[in-house]
Structures are given as structure tokens and as C-alpha cells.
Amino acid sequence: MARLLDVIREDLELTGTKEGCGEGECGACSVILNGKLVNSCLVPAVQAEGAELRTIEGVASDEQLHSVQESFLHCGGAQCGICTPGMVMAAVDLLKRCPHPDEAQIRDGLAGNLCRCTGYGKIVDSVAQAAERAIQVAEESRS
Amino acid sequence: MVDSIECAAEALREGKPVKVAEGTGKIGSRHGKYTGREAVLGERVFVADMKEPGMVYGALRFSDHPRAKVLRIDISEALLVPGVVRILTAKDAPGKRIVGMIFQDWPVMVAEGEITRYIGDVLANVAASTEEAAREAAARIKVDYEELQPVTDIFQALKPDSPQITEKGNVLSVSEVSFGDADEALKSSAFVTRHRFATQRIEHAFLEMEATLALPWEKDGQKGVKVYDCGQGVYEDRKQLADLLDLPERLVNVVQVQNGGGFGGKEDMTTQGHAALLSWHTNLPVMVRLTRAESLRMHPKRHPIVMEYALGCDEHGKLTALTATMHSDSGAYASVGMKVIERAVAHSAGAYAVPNVHVRGTAVITNNVPCGAMRGFGANQSCFAMESCMDELCRMGGFDRWRFRWDNALVEGKATATGQILRSGVGVRACLEALKDRFYAAKCAGLAAGIKNTGIGCGMPDFSKAKIVIEAADRVVVHHGWCEMGQGVYTMAIQTLVEETGIDPSLIEVRVETNEEAGAGMTTASRGTSLVGNSVRVACKDLKRDLAEGETLEALVGREYRGDWSCDWTTKVGHEPPPGKDVVTHYSYGFAAQMVELDETGKITRITAAHDAGRIMNPTLFEGQIEGALHMGLGYALTEDFPFKDGWPVSFKMADLGILRARDMPLMDVIGVEVPDEHGPYGAKGVGEIGLVPTAAAVANALCQFDGLRRTTLPLREPKALGKKPKAAH
DSSP states (O other): OOBHHHIIIIISOOTTSOOSOSSSSSOTTEEEETTEEEETTSSBGGGGTTOOEEOGGGTSBTTBOOHHHHHHHHHTOOSSOSSHHHHHHHHHHHHHHOSSOOHHHHHHHTTTOOOSSSTTHHHHHHHHHHHHHHHHHHHHHHO | OHHHHHHHHHHHHHTSOOOOOOOOSSTTSOOOOTTHHHHHHTOSOOGGGOOOTTOEEEEEEEOSSSSEEEEEEEOHHHHTSTTEEEEEOGGGOSSOOEEOSSSOOEESSOOTTSBOOSTTOEEEEEEESSHHHHHHHHHHOEEEEEEOOOOOOHHHHTSTTSOOSBTTBSEEEEEEEEESOHHHHHHTOSEEEEEEEEOOOBOOOOSSOOEEEEEEEEETTEEEEEEEEOSSOHHHHHHHHHHHHTOOGGGEEEEEOOOSOOTTTTSSOSSHHHHHHHHHHHOSOEEEEOOHHHHHHHSOBBOOEEEEEEEEEOTTSOEEEEEEEEEEEEESSOTTHHHHHHHHHHTTTTTBOOSEEEEEEEEEEOSSOOBOOOTTTTHHHHHHHHHHHHHHHHHHHTOOHHHHHHHHBOOTTOBOTTOOBOOSOOOHHHHHHHHHHHHHHOSSEEEEEEEEEESOOTTSOEEEEEEEEEEETTEEEEEOOOOOSSSOHHHHHHHHHHHHHOOOGGGEEEEOBGGGOOOBOOSOTTOHHHHHHHHHHHHHHHHHHHHHTTOOTTTTTTOEEEEEEEEOOOOOTTSOOOTTOOOOSOSEEEEEEEEEEEOTTSOEEEEEEEEEOSSOSOHHHHHHHHHHHHHHHHHHHHTOOOOEETTEESOOOGGGGOOOOGGGOOEEEEEEEOOOOSSSGGGOOOOTTGGGTTHHHHHHHHHHHHHSOOOOBSSOOOGGGGTOOOOOOO
16 A cells, blocks of 8 residues: 555655655654644555645745754754754644744654754754744734 | 854844854854755755666565575566566676675675575565565565574574584684783772673664665776665775676766765665666666665664673772773674774773773674674773773772772873873863863762774774865865765865865865765774865865965866875784884774763753864864764663564564654753864864763763662663653563
């Protein structure tokens, strides 16, 4: 049975979504399906029929990086980069659900994603910074 | 961590958006990582993402038994699976089928009549139009075996009545260092502590599984092969692939693709040989990629080592002698197992000067998965033992744990466990100093120091070539031989070039491809920064002169600048150096001291890591290396394990590896220390591995302060250290 991950990577040729384990453990294949963060390796492709799917390729708009991506660049949140797309998806999902997370909430929000390079420190920094920037943008638009 | 937050705060105060950290691009700046933008966009291509017109997929058929004589391999039924293009067995290798980085003992495929050595042995190799068909066919290959009793315990393996896995027996290698009279010195020591330590096998768990894309390639009208490789050393892989295919090296072009984590686990070839063979025989592009379970099954792991330590000191707290016996489970094939035990022995006294040393390490061959390189490479294991003994001596003699370490620390003029007298750049005391106030202020803390070689040394050459090509007025390409696996070695090449020439870093591209003949050895031994930096500096000499004479990049288009750097003056461990020469085991070392603090429940609240990097080339990448290593070190200390039973992993699941998650991690404070190295570029030393050399010991020592119990076996399995309740017994 085809997995959503296979459809994304092989049929749609959107290879930004990675496979790290195929057992729902590492989160490298995280995508947002109908507004919910899922491991696409665990979702049968048929379940996604008619659904709204957002992958890493749909996070930036044109040449403009998403604030989470900007912050990952600025803070050094990506090392080898293989967990990065999944981490970015998890962070985008978290900030939508919880725009002002404290550190514990960030760490919980990334609980489904493994990183073997960073120790998560600079990833947590990246998400915190993205949240800060969103607040700042909101304040600027009010004033 | 603090820096990023402060930077964000500053940007907020000034009311402008935070810009991407470009830095100046020079040494010491927080220059952004090469291709970082592509990484956050998901646009950076890994090998498994590649596709070529007409590409077919490979699948490997693994042995069904850790040790069995292969009587017959029948591919007839497998050939009937729709989509199958070709099935290869051992006899299809045109050249040397037995490969290996140091000893050539590892068959790319095991032949009929031969005996398998572990469950990751490959018996056949299928190409098919889809991955599914290839796997289906691999499963349908019928193999008849004569099952044999596997040898899975190192001490059983050493008994005379054990089955012998190789013609030469079950001992891979013995490393020994000895100076002074350690046994006598222990007898007259005021305090002696003796312990048996045991460390576990662990998995690298890079998140990118192994993959290779091989395709037909021509050079000068001759048939060759091009290989997109996620391994850790394209020039080493080229040599082995050329031997396998019976081709001259120039007809094998191995292209480094930035990989998704290596940590030593991608030094040995896994899928490279199979993809190259399939492509060679079919004249098609062939992708071979492993599943997670196959990756766990196939590549070498971190060595479990059993260590009997005896460490003594006098009544004033001066170390007197160390004796140790070590046995490692090196598994089925050599890989670099002989070098790992050599490193464990050479680092057995840790970051301390011990006047009498006798240490002997034996690497044992078993039918378990091979163990090879993994971040720390033997130094972690011996540091766990040594630093635990240091605390035990403090307890026996009533010595202050910080002062005891300071007093015994290596300094210029003192010798390591190999007898190498260090001449300069010894940063242990500076690292300890950085922790001093925090240590004395802490309620419950464990301390450990560490040393880690930069460069393979031990009588083997460390070398690097660099080639700078001015391709256009706005495009400069640096070619070298090192693998980018997240650590930032490509960025190191760029920053060195910027430092030397002032060229705008946005114009610089990095390429690693063997056809460019800018070689290096395996990306290992914390040496990438040191060697790429030194060779790029040499290559910059003439370019710098040309630019200083007023030439523009435009005028220099087409010019090529080459640079070489090598160290050939190290000496073999356990051998007398050549007459008139000193013992130089490695040309450079990094140093560290780490401290783990616990709260009143025994939970780790903070880990502070002071690291002597000689010169911090890029603070963001430096912190990233150390923080990532601390994560791996805490996992090694507390939870990570990859146990085997009867030659099989107890579990093939990533979930069971014990890798720590974001919420498990305590606060990490990284303190950079700079005691310049005389050989490294700008004084830099390697930092890739040392970040987890002292960590397990610092955790064990902290827990011992908490409850008085000396722990001697890894992983410690202490849920309270992570703030978790113990799991109920099943």
C-alpha cells in the first residue's frame, strides 16, 4: 500500500520531505495534512485523497523565507539538514497552534522530531526567535 | 544559545527584522553555513532524492544467519519477478571483491562455498525497474546454508576451543603502551582504585540512511562509472571501487553529496559497491538505498569495550601509575577496529600526566555487527573509565575533585599515555579554569576532562589537497576531498579562503569530486578543519599575491591555484620512535572539561562544556558541534544501546535506540577556550568528536555525588537524571 510519503517523494517529486525511519519515530517526513502535523510515512496515500497538503516546498512564498526558515538560518538550526524540513514543518505547526510558546512548549512541539546533529539547542533558539519576530511584526502592524 | 537570543533581542530593540547571519565570512565570524538556505527550503539534494532518466533500483539480499556456510544461491525464481533487470552475485565482481579501508577483509558479496560472518553480509544484489520489485526479487532468492554456531561473546571468542572466524583466529589486533614500571608504582601508591568498566554498542543513527547512485560515465573515450556518494571519503571510496571494478582510478569519478549525518558510520562502504557493480553491468543509472532496518543491520557501530582499570596516586594526590586491560567487540570485519582500540589505549590516561603506564587493548573478532568509527573513536570509552577512577581516588584520599584534576592535568612538557611529550597548545587547565567557579558554587556536580586527537597520526599520513579555480569574475570554486556531513567543513574551506584573500564569500562554491584530483583521506579523526584550512591556505598563497599585485578576479578567470599540506611525522603507538625522533602519536590534540549539575531529585539541570578549540573558526558551528556532541554523549551515558543476541540485534526499530528528544535535553552552556595549536590553521584544533569524550563520565560522577554509588556500566539507565520516573518492571 502506497504511503503518503511515497506519493510526495516519488510521484509528486517533492523530495524536500525526507524519510528517516519509515516507522513514525523520527519526524523527518512531517507534513501538514488538513491543518494537522502528521508523519507522512504512517499515512496511507488513500487517506489523503481530497485533503489539503502542505509540504516544506509550500512554506516559503516565492523568494521570501518563512520566519521559521529565516530563524533556522540565523541561529544555525540546520547542520546536516536532513531533519530540517520536518523540523521546520513541526515549528510552523507549533507556532500556529501556540504563537507565544515558552521553551518547554517548544521542546514539546518538537517532541516528534529527532535531530542527531544539533542537540536541539539551536533549533529551540530558532523557533523562539521566529515567535519573537512574529510578535514584533504584529506590534509593528498595530502601531 | 545566549548569543542568538541576545542578537534577536538587539534586533528587537532596534526595531528591525533579524537578518541572516552572514558575518564577514572571515575566520572567527558567525558566517552562515554553506547551502544553509537550500537546507531550510528543503531544496538541498541528498543522494536518495536524486533521479536520472532510465534509473533502476537496487536491493540487497542479506544473509539469513550470522555464521553459515553458503551452499547454493539460486536466483532463478527471483529472475521471474516482473521488472527485474539483473541479479549479481559474488562471481560478477570484475576485480577485487574483498574491500576494506585498512585491511581488505570485507566481501562486497559473499560467494557460494564461503562462510558468512554477520547478518549484514550481502549474498546477492538485484536491479529492477522499481524499488518494490527489486526488494521482492531479493527476498525470492533461495539460499541453502549449512548453519554454524556464531561466536558472539568476546571472552568466549578468545578461548582456544572457540570456532575461529578468520584464518588468523579471533584476534583482530593488540595495542600496547608501556613506560615506567606501573605494577611496582601501584604497589607503593598511597591509594589505588580498581574497577571493571563495560560500555555498550551504540548506533550512529544519522537520519539519512545510506544511498548510492551510480551511472555510466566516460573519460577520454573509455568506459567508467560515476558515483554519487554519501560516504565520508570519496577518494578512499574511489580506490576501493576501482579495485572492485578492476578499473584505473581515473575511470571512477566519485562525487561527494553533502550527507545527512555520518558520525563515523559512513566510513566503510555499504551500498557504493553494489550500485557501482549494477551500473557497470547494466549500463544504467542505479540507485541503491537502504531502509532503516537495513542500515541498522549493515554499517559498523561504536565498540563495546570491557576495561579493567587500576589507577594510583600518592598521599598528596599526584597520580603515580595506570594499568589497564581492554577488550573490544570489533565484530565481523576489521573496519577500523584496530585503530579504535589503539585510540582507546593511547587515550587511556585521559587528559592527565601519569608517570607509569601499562595498558594493553585487544580487538576481538566476533559474528556480531562490525564496530568501527564513531565520534570519539575509543577515547569516550577510556575516558569513562579514567575519569570515574579519578573521582574514586578523590573519595579514597579526601582530595578536592577540581584541584586533583588541575594538579594532574597535562601541561607542556608532560607526556600522554603513549609517551608523547606535549610541546605546546595544551588546554586542559584552561578548560578546568573556565569551570572552576561554577563547580564550587554547584550543590551537586560531576566533573570530567577530556583529550582527543586531531588527525589519524600513529605513523599514518594526514594529508589534504586543495584546488582553487577562478571560473568567472563572480565565481570561485574550491575543490578539496573532505565530506560535508553537517559539521561545516565546506564552510571552513570558504572562511579560510575569505580570510586569506578577502574574496566575497557569496562568490565561492565548494565541490568535492575525485575527477578534480584534490584528494584527502577519510573524513575522520576531527581533522577536517585543520587539514582543509592548512591546504586552502597554501593554495591561497599565489592567488593572494596575484590579487595584491592588482589583478582582478575577471583577469584571473581560468587560473587554478593548488595547495597541499600533510603531516608525515607521527610515530606508531607502542613502538620505539625512529632514532633521534620523539614520540609524536598525533600532531594536534583538542581538550575539554565538562560539568554536569543535578538538582535535589537527581535530575540533570545543566551541562557546562568548556572546550579548547585552539582557535574558534566560527562560533555558531563550534557551538553546534559541541551541543550536538553533548546530546550524543548524554544518550551514550544514560539511554542509548544497540544490544545483540545470538548475532542479531534485539530490535531493528529506531524507537529502541534510546536517542534523546528535545524535551529530554538539559540546559547546555558551551564555553569556548582558545589555546592555539602550532600546526592547525590560525591555531585551530579539531572539535568534531571531543564534545562527547568526557560526557558519560561527568554524568556518572555527578550521579555518584548524588547517591554515593559508583557506576561502571553504560548506559547508566537512570530515568531520574532525565526527570523521569523509573519504568515499571515488565
